[in-house]
Amino acid sequence: MTNQELQALVEKISQESFRQPFCHKASFNQRLKTTGGRYHLKSHDLDFNHLVFEKYGIEELAKVIKHELCHYHLHMAGRGYQHKDREFKQLLKKTGGSRFTPPLITMTYQVYQCEKCGQEVKRRRKLDTERFVCGDCLGKLKFLKTIEA
Ligand SMILES: [Zn+2]
Ligand SMILES: [Zn+2]
Known part of the structure; x- marks a missing residue:
């Protein structure tokens, strides 16, 4: 999967599951090791770990994307966007985002x-x-x- 395909997928999921556009950048980050994805508070961009897709396929990646989009949309709206916040937990449940990153490093x-x-x-x-x-x-x-x- 390329960065362009990832960007398109994030935009699509944002529309379908959140009914709101994703207007920032989504890309794969080689430096992510055990994290599935990351939301940048300052730039509002999203990073994803290519291993999620490689090891678990597009369905698991979609769940990680939903998780990060929960941070994104709540933060943009000035709501509780952190893991401990009730709004975050509720939105995560509603959209079906992943709660934990599946194991990405094989031993x-x-x-x-x-x-x-x-x-x-x-x-x-x-x-x-x-x-x-x-x-x-x-x-x-x-x-x-x-x-x-
Ligand atoms: Zn998170
Ligand atoms: Zn023995």
Whole structure:
């Protein structure tokens, strides 16, 4: 998805779900890591994390857009635009915006299995299977697979 497509999508959602135009700039920001989107109080522009679209598709992105548009429209109207404000919570519920950003960073885990009892052991780092043994039965661990979660 390009910035132009994103801009068009934000304008469309603004019209359809808020019945008001979005008259500022929406773009993808590479620097956003775990945040799905951001509203800039001074410029009124919106930033979005491309990973939301890549990992979860357009429906989840639409929910994040609605969340940011809640900040946007309430702030522009001089209403309670912060997460703690009742107006924000109500508008978020009404428009179906996301309450939390889905996990955007994947972590790699090494999975080992005990040769004796069969228990699986998940670790962020690689284990030295000559030195580390199963915590339950002290059996030997063997490398099983690498997973992302
Ligand atoms: Zn927010
Ligand atoms: Zn074991």
